[in-house]
Amino acid sequence: MTEPAAHAQDPRSDPWHLAHHFTTPRQQFDSGKLGIWLFLATEILLFSGLFCAYAVFRANHPEVFVYAHLYLSKPLGALNTLILIFSSFTMASAVRAAQLGQTRWLVRLLAVTLVCAGAFLCVKFIEYKAKWEEGLLTGARYRPEAPPPGADVPKEAAIPRARPAPKPAPVDGLLVERSTIAPAAVGPSGLAPAWLAGEPAHPPLEWRGPEPYNVQVFFSFYFVMTGLHGIHVLGGMAAIGWVLVRARRGEFGPQYFSPVDFTGLYWHLVDLIWIFLFPLLYLIT
Amino acid sequence: MTMTGLDTTPPGGIPHREDNYLTHRRGIASWLFTLDHKRIGVMYLVTVLAAFLLGGIFALLMRTQLLRPEGLLFHMTPDNQDLAVYRPFNQLFTLHGVVMIFLVLIPGTPAALGNFVLPLMLGAKDVAFPRLNLWSYYLFVAGAVLAVVSILVNAVDTGWTFYTPYSTQTSGAVIPLVAGAFVIGFSSIFTGINFIVSIHKLRPAGMKWDRVPLFLWGLYATAVIQVVATPVLGMTLLLLIVERLFHVGIFNSYYGGDPVLFQHFFWFYSHPAVYIMILPAMGVMSEVIATFCRRDIFGYRFVAASSVAIALIGFLVWGHHMFPNGQSGALDAIFSVMTMLVAIPSGVKVWNWLATMYKGSIVLQAPMCYALCFLFLFAIGGLTGLWLASLVTNFHVHDTYFVVAHFHYVMIGGALFMFIGGLHYWWPKITGRMYNETVARIGCLLLFAGFNLTFFPQFIMGTHGMPRRSASYMPMFELYHVLSSEGALLQFLALLLIAGCFVYSLCRGRKAPANPWGGTTLEWACPSPPPHDNFDRPPPVGRPYDRAGIAWNDALGGYERKEKS
Numbered sequence: 001m002t003e004p005a006a007h008a009q010d011p012r013s014d015p016w017h018l019a020h021h022f023t024t025p026r027q028q029f030d031s032g033k034l035g036i037w038l039f040l041a042t043e044i045l046l047f048s049g050l051f052c053a054y055a056v057f058r059a060n061h062p063e064v065f066v067y068a069h070l071y072l073s074k075p076l077g078a079l080n081t082l083i084l085i086f087s088s089f090t091m092a093s094a095v096r097a098a099q100l101g102q103t104r105w106l107v108r109l110l111a112v113t114l115v116c117a118g119a120f121l122c123v124k125f126i127e128y129k130a131k132w133e134e135g136l137l138t139g140a141r142y143r144p145e146a147p148p149p150g151a152d153v154p155k156e157a158a159i160p161r162a163r164p165a166p167k168p169a170p171v172d173g174l175l176v177e178r179s180t181i182a183p184a185a186v187g188p189s190g191l192a193p194a195w196l197a198g199e200p201a202h203p204p205l206e207w208r209g210p211e212p213y214n215v216q217v218f219f220s221f222y223f224v225m226t227g228l229h230g231i232h233v234l235g236g237m238a239a240i241g242w243v244l245v246r247a248r249r250g251e252f253g254p255q256y257f258s259p260v261d262f263t264g265l266y267w268h269l270v271d272l273i274w275i276f277l278f279p280l281l282y283l284i285t
Numbered sequence: 286m287t288m289t290g291l292d293t294t295p296p297g298g299i300p301h302r303e304d305n306y307l308t309h310r311r312g313i314a315s316w317l318f319t320l321d322h323k324r325i326g327v328m329y330l331v332t333v334l335a336a337f338l339l340g341g342i343f344a345l346l347m348r349t350q351l352l353r354p355e356g357l358l359f360h361m362t363p364d365n366q367d368l369a370v371y372r373p374f375n376q377l378f379t380l381h382g383v384v385m386i387f388l389v390l391i392p393g394t395p396a397a398l399g400n401f402v403l404p405l406m407l408g409a410k411d412v413a414f415p416r417l418n419l420w421s422y423y424l425f426v427a428g429a430v431l432a433v434v435s436i437l438v439n440a441v442d443t444g445w446t447f448y449t450p451y452s453t454q455t456s457g458a459v460i461p462l463v464a465g466a467f468v469i470g471f472s473s474i475f476t477g478i479n480f481i482v483s484i485h486k487l488r489p490a491g492m493k494w495d496r497v498p499l500f501l502w503g504l505y506a507t508a509v510i511q512v513v514a515t516p517v518l519g520m521t522l523l524l525l526i527v528e529r530l531f532h533v534g535i536f537n538s539y540y541g542g543d544p545v546l547f548q549h550f551f552w553f554y555s556h557p558a559v560y561i562m563i564l565p566a567m568g569v570m571s572e573v574i575a576t577f578c579r580r581d582i583f584g585y586r587f588v589a590a591s592s593v594a595i596a597l598i599g600f601l602v603w604g605h606h607m608f609p610n611g612q613s614g615a616l617d618a619i620f621s622v623m624t625m626l627v628a629i630p631s632g633v634k635v636w637n638w639l640a641t642m643y644k645g646s647i648v649l650q651a652p653m654c655y656a657l658c659f660l661f662l663f664a665i666g667g668l669t670g671l672w673l674a675s676l677v678t679n680f681h682v683h684d685t686y687f688v689v690a691h692f693h694y695v696m697i698g699g700a701l702f703m704f705i706g707g708l709h710y711w712w713p714k715i716t717g718r719m720y721n722e723t724v725a726r727i728g729c730l731l732l733f734a735g736f737n738l739t740f741f742p743q744f745i746m747g748t749h750g751m752p753r754r755s756a757s758y759m760p761m762f763e764l765y766h767v768l769s770s771e772g773a774l775l776q777f778l779a780l781l782l783i784a785g786c787f788v789y790s791l792c793r794g795r796k797a798p799a800n801p802w803g804g805t806t807l808e809w810a811c812p813s814p815p816p817h818d819n820f821d822r823p824p825p826v827g828r829p830y831d832r833a834g835i836a837w838n839d840a841l842g843g844y845e846r847k848e849k850s
Contacts, residue, residue: 021409042515
């Protein structure tokens with residue numbers, strides 16, 4: 001944590017950025033810091049719900065994840081990882097520039113971070129567009145044109161194949177006598193250990209054989225997780241843009257840099273979540 | 286330190302100030318854009334009470350339906366044998382649950398009373414992030430508006446738990462309602478962050494952790510749950526929305542999903558959420574008991590630590606909502622034991638309150654009457670919770686009125702009674718007016734009677750197998766249902782009386798002194814109503830329930846603390 005020397009100054013001078021209900025800038029800075037860390041904790045917990053669901057499904061259906069992840073482009077994912085890591089570096093440097101009062105560097109570094117965030121979303125858009133075109137979508141919209149590269153799928157199980165048009169009709173009220181839900185293709189085995197469930201101890205590392213059931217679930221996770229992360233990137237861009245405007249006005253210096261600091265912390269979290277998403281989705285084998 | 290620096294100070298007392306937070310600025314904009322925690326608290330209070338009225342009307346309609354075994358409002362006729370005639374009843378219990386939980390109980394004590402009282406108890410000028418505080422109020426309002434939109438479009442009939450798979454299929458407007466709950470969740474998170482930071486960073490120099498008033502300990506434990514649990518609910522509701530929009534198949538088994546996963550996620554939040562509702566109420570309880578028994582609270586450290594213990598254990602018990610719902614026997618047993626553990630810190634609290642009352646000089650003013658009701662009702666609610674925690678009885682009474690009665694004894698008899706009790710307790714501070722003590726006591730008595738008349742028969746019919754959420758029933762349950770409905774009406778009348786008492790006090794009530802009850806915490810050390818900045822200078826801090834020097838002053842019409850010379 002950074003300890004600005006200026007915070008030790010006479011608290012009675014009441015600088016412009018000190019809110020009326022704080023006694024000292026130090027108290028204000030510490031409050032903001034605790035607040036942003038708590039907020040980051042809630043963000044992690046928000047994603048942890050998704051990670052938890054991911055863990056349950058992957059434990060139940062490892063074959064789906066092994067098979068479907070072959071559709072994803074490792075080079076593009078890696079490129080995005082590098083972009084985000086670099087942007088975290090520029091963001092951290094921006095915080096340092098703000099602390100040292102180097103306004104011009106601060107503006108430049110924030111601008112680079114913003115560009116990196118934009119580049120990340122562009123790459124993401126290219127990936128989404130490809131998935132859309134190849135029919136790799138959620139639920140009933142999963143209608144792939146071909147098996148993924150690297151999967152050894154026999155010809156007789158070739159895709160596309162006839163799929164039912166699964167759209168359960170909405171039911172009104174209490175039609176208890178008939179359920180519109182078809183039975184699941186493969187029953188869940190729960191979180192029982194593999195030896196108890198009578199399954200092989202380790203999921204296969206490469207795919208041979210026909211396409212497994214319920215591959216669409218992988219793409220549900222892919223789109224929900226990366227989509228929510230993308231929304232966070234957009235939020236981060238808004239925050240960085242706002243800090244950039246204020247930095248150009250010369251508002252930040254050794255005395256007051258908390259908005260830069262807090263935006264930076266948030267940006268690192270967005271980066272960190274991607275660092276988890278990348279291996280979980282792209283690097284399964 | 287004394288307050289003699291002010292001109293109008295009566296000897297040793299706290300001055301009545303013409304300029305207070307209500308008169309500081311005027312006009313509607315000064316309220317809508319205020320950053321003052323007191324005004325935001327009052328706005329929350331008004332919104333919560335409006336929602337309470339709405340949720341109460343839904344409850345009354347339900348109880349009216351259940352006056353007859355075949356249903357008084359909606360029932361089948363020889364021409365119309367379609368079960369769908371009961372759909373409005375399903376919408377009623379859904380809306381009653383959603384409104385009462387998300388719009389009344391969760392924000393009631395923490396956001397409304399807590400916002401007003403927390404900075405005052407800290408001797409601070411505001412919460413740590415006043416702008417965030419206003420944001421959370423407007424997020425709350427936005428969520429409430431979304432909920433109302435869903436009612437107008439096509440009211441949801443899933444029950445407040447939104448269980449999949451039904452919630453992914455019903456034609457009801459699930460998306461606006463769930464989006465509303467999602468937004469309210471963020472409001473709750475921001476309030477939680479604000480409170481945690483305020484309690485950590487804005488405590489005055491002398492207020493060590495063992496001098497923090499117990500209401501703040503309650504709010505602190507609540508805020509921890511809000512911050513830790515609510516994001517998971519946010520994620521769950523978001524997944525439910527995308528499930529309906531894009532059929533992602535995470536909860537929908539037709540697309541390979543797992544509906545039971547929804548229940549796990551939902552209860553991971555919603556069980557700790559009941560502690561969000563009860564912990565601040567327990568905080569109010571500690572304040573009221575200490576004040577009206579004229580004693581230092583017995584076992585301060587244990588009462589404070591038990592709040593945190595309840596918050597922590599509360600995270601590990603969610604599976605007890607799902608005993609018969611496809612959990613392994615091992616999980617059932619673990620959740621059963623964990624659930625029983627909650628009884629320990631709850632019991633610690635109850636015994637400490639009783640020990641505080643023992644040999645105290647108890648004053649039966651209205652807040653204390655509510656506290657006594659709380660002890661009685663919470664004991665019944667808590668002990669029946671142990672029945673539900675043990676697997677044998679749970680399987681028998683699962684999804685019966687027994688669960689409904691247990692829940693209402695804890696949530697209404699516990700959380701809501703202390704919300705109303707706390708409202709009486711801080712009413713003079715909030716409005717600067719005293720309510721009529723006699724009418725308030727009668728209101729409390731009627732509410733207590735009406736409450737027990739409503740919910741005690743539900744325990745009995747629950748053990749006899751009356752299922753919950755049913756719009757009709759077998760004639761053998763008619764007596765219990767009729768008693769229950771009459772009790773609901775009595776509660777409604779009691780609440781009208783209480784509301785009338787409050788409104789009357791606004792118009793005709795006598796001006797409140799700074800400290801009408803002899804309270805010892807810092808909010809009683811500023812004028813009633815407090816000025817815009819709360820305190821002219823940081824008040825002196827001692828032990829929170831130190832009664833040394835507290836004495837009645839006829840000239841003030843209230844209590845004052847005589848300083849040691």
